[in-house]
Amino acid sequence: MPKPDITTIAIVSQKGGSGKTTLAVNLATRAAAAKHESCVVDTDPQATAAAWSDWRGDFLPVVVTAPPARLARTIESAEKNGVDxxxxxxPPHADAAAREAIKAADLVLIPTKPRAFDLAALEPIADLVNYAKTPAFVVLNGVPSGATKLAEHARKAAKEIGLNVCPVELGERADFHRSSAKGETASELAPDGKAAQEIDSLWKWLNKTLKKAGK
Ligand SMILES: Nc1ncnc2c1ncn2[C@@H]1O[C@H](COP(=O)(O)OP(=O)(O)O)[C@@H](O)[C@H]1O
Ligand SMILES: [Mg+2]
Structure with a gap:
């Protein structure tokens, strides 16, 4: 169940490579820059976010690993340690992990590449979020520049299966890829770049949306 004093965002999608970890670390770092005590809980056995944190060293946000069965406990103990x-x-293809994350979250973000194959993978997630009644938004990620039609088609397809679509999209940007490989975020690597602007817009939209949802 969502906790009143802590905001929890779950990043889920059935597909590997859709940008879950990229979105998680960029968002948590943006929250830390806004003076939140932010934390990434990495439930992927591949521990990519945790590896990113190792490359990063002692800088915020904190990244902890937890198997799905320990997720609720891990969030509770993070909260006791001042995390807000x-x-x-x-991980991809993990119903139990996705289900637990959705259950623990105030809001779910579903990063999705705007291609037909990725959209087919949205249906199981749509079922999970509808069942849990957690607000959820598809975030189009890796949108090639000029791919207006592709993005429009993806938005339509997501809506058709009953999912909300986040108005902020993330383009296909080298800054996301290059920064992650160095344990950084796009905003740190290129503060004035388009990727940084997109994360900023996403952060602002997220705060507005959480407020509307009573957080
Ligand atoms: N918007 C983007 N633009 C460019 N590269 C991206 C973008 N989002 C993710 N990537 C790259 O795609 C790869 C997969 O992303 P990742 O976040 O690890 O996906 P997932 O966690 O869903 O498997 C990584 O190499 C990452 O740097
Ligand atoms: Mg990942």
Missing amino acids: FVVIDT
């Missing part, structure tokens, strides 16, 4: 903003990163 949690981003849960999840």
